[in-house]
Amino acid sequence: MKRKVAFYTLGCKLNFSETSTIGRSFEEEGFERVPFTERADMYVINTCSVTENADKKFKTVVRQAQKANPEAVVAAIGCYAQLKPEELAEVNGVDLVLGATEKFNITEYVNGLFNQPQDRSGRAEVHSCSIEEADFYVGSYAIGDRTRAFLKVQDGCDYKCTYCTIPLARGISRSDTLDNVLANAREIANKGIREIVLTGVNIGDYGKGEFGNKRHEHTFLDLVKALDTVPGIERLRISSIEPNLLKNETIAFVARPNAFVPHFHIPLQSGSDVLLKLMKRRYMTALYRDRVQQIKEAMPHCCIGVDVIVGFPGETDDLFLETYHFLNELPISYLHVFTYSERDNTEAVGLDGVVPQKVRNKRSKMLRALSVKKRRAFYESQLGTEREVLFESENKAGYIHGFTENYVKVKAPWNPQLVNTLHRVVLAQIDTDGLVRFEWMGGRKDEEGQKKTSREGRLNSV
Template identity: 55%
Template sequence: MQGAKTVAFHTLGCKLNYSETSSLSRLMENEGFEKREFTDAADIYVINTCSVTENADKECRQLVRRIQRKAPASIIVITGCYAQLKPKEIAEIPGVDLVLGAAEKFNIVKHLREISKGDSAKICSCDIEDVTGFNASYSINDRTRTFLKVQDGCDYNCSFCTIPMARGKSRSDSIANVVKNAEALAASGVKEIVLTGINLGDFGKGPDGNGPIGLNQREENFYKLIQELDRVEGIERYRISSIEPNLLTNEIIEFVANSRRFMPHFHIPLQSGSNKVLGMMRRRYRRELYAERVGLIKQFMPHCAIGVDVIVGFPGEADEDFQETYNFLHELDITYLHVFTYSERDNTHALTQKPVVPMHVRHERNKILRNLSYMKSQYFEAQHAGQTRKVLFEHHNKNGMMEGYTDNYIRVTAPFKEEWANQIVEWTL
């Protein structure tokens, strides 16, 4: 391609994808490209995809069609998990020019220089086993909060999940490099860093040139990482985006409880409150361990917010299994739920499991748990009414109002004050 200078980005999926899109944007701006909003006209459109749910695949196709109608001469690039899993399927979508797999995502500029609109779609991908490198990335949203990627890939084999096929083996940055990035973010004015990864608690595994990918060559781990980050001056707050219950150790919980910078807020995937279903999902813990983790957190930090991922409608989830999940969550001292309706994914073991739960039952179970989540969050906020807590306010002026979050993740809305933007303010709830 020749002379294309404007680029627009769209991200589907998780916080990790947002951090990578932000880094791709800065990479291209450093190469002379001018960033545009995705709704604007641009020479190049980059869609960073997810493939955790069927909806993400559909949304990708819809976005391509929309661009085709709006800007038929523009170059369309698809990257991310969907691109790694089904590159040929994406290349056949009319209008797609370039498909970049996991290993080629950050070589986007080189590949763009080698294509022209009207050529057949170029696929730049490889077997996921060959993806061994780690690319650090972070997103900046008006300099208030950033999502900093410190780990990628996963060595687990949950029966419903395509992520290991899309992201490869577990690998992570070095502690020294993460600290360096945190210091740079502090210097740029960022107040809060959210640590992100595919399996964050697995932090510490290669590559560092001393051995095969997946081996812990550096003798680094997540606990050592958070200890070092806690010493970085200028960053007021850290949050742990998501951590598996079997990797959330007593020492991590105690450290967060005693830290000034790590916020009293955990997000811990559960997926099911039924041990039978957890076994079918190939999860690495049982509900008793999960309850123990929550209990320990609340013992050290009664005010701590705890978010939970749950999947409903997994194959073989009978009515009594779902009821067991509901009862478990109802009794658990948690704050909110992220509820996912199970959707079939190619090449996963769950496709072979029976009986299949009817779609209308899946949706009904989702609705029941979303209602429970609303009640849980309302109860959590009511417990803190009248307390004074520290709120980090964001830059956005939304019709004369601004938003921020307390240390324990209660959202606060206040009349907009410019001097409060990106500042931590004592606030009575």
């Protein structure tokens, strides 16, 4: 019988893309991949260490694996495994810890573990290199369902933000070759996937080669233009890009009719120049405001998401209110709010002005409420407009969900025939759960991308 392997991914889209690639390597070795909730011979947990909550979640996931099969091999990989391998090795139930480079060779490490009895009282086996050795690139992509794929194009970061452990966990900035990215995109298209989301640690830095080579053979704009020519991909989405690396030329290209959709996610972190300097970010609020204005002038209907950190050391009430008012005044669409948590080996740990946890939590709630307000206003601005929806594959309480090209989430009564299909609709009203109901247009695209006319040729309310 085939051995079974299950995966659990913590953290970002980049982690998901790498988990998927590692999963395919297990399948090539004869393993059967099963859901994490099922009994398996091996459980692989791809860790994150951006926040303290991600650290705590790891132990909970290990217990889940042990409950499903107490005799299974449990492996920890990813950022937390690179930063604190010895700490993970002491967690009860963990058998193997692999660092930033070793994780891509995990199948080479596991065979021996199956041939020896598991000693749960002992320490896990650890293989973790110095992060300076993480100077090569491994391409990957994840297919979460039939509609969308996360395509990794870049890894690592050369920035020195004072709160961030990612450079310590992933190493220097380096990129895939343009040929490899295009080959992966074509492979994704051949699987019937309609949308690709570009992922990486700092994708706007795309073009830096392996082994610390800082010469850009291709720019991010070159990447965007080349991907736009891949046949079979209906949508391309930029997951997150630093404001200082988002150039006018890229905005102008996305604004033209092509596969790239009008949706940007742009990290801000703080709306106070004082705090941006303490964070060692590479822009000030004036540049950020300019990027948002440029996007909205080129694409008034564009969705703009924002990352923001609350409770950073030195964030007084007045400086927090600067951030709140800055965000409130910007024509953005939603926020991802992160409560600052102290990370070992970061410069921010030694800064003065530590914000009490209760204050951090209160500020987080204020910004989350602002996000709800911003999303509602953006959705309201889109009512009555014609959009194209890509429907997803999950039945959620009798409804199927989908996203417009500009990231408005819609709902309709469950219909399996809608899965992975694109439809022109008119956004009609916001439901009580905050999602948007719509009316059908007179035509749609079927799964082969061909234009079809609806049976009645008129709008039908949903």
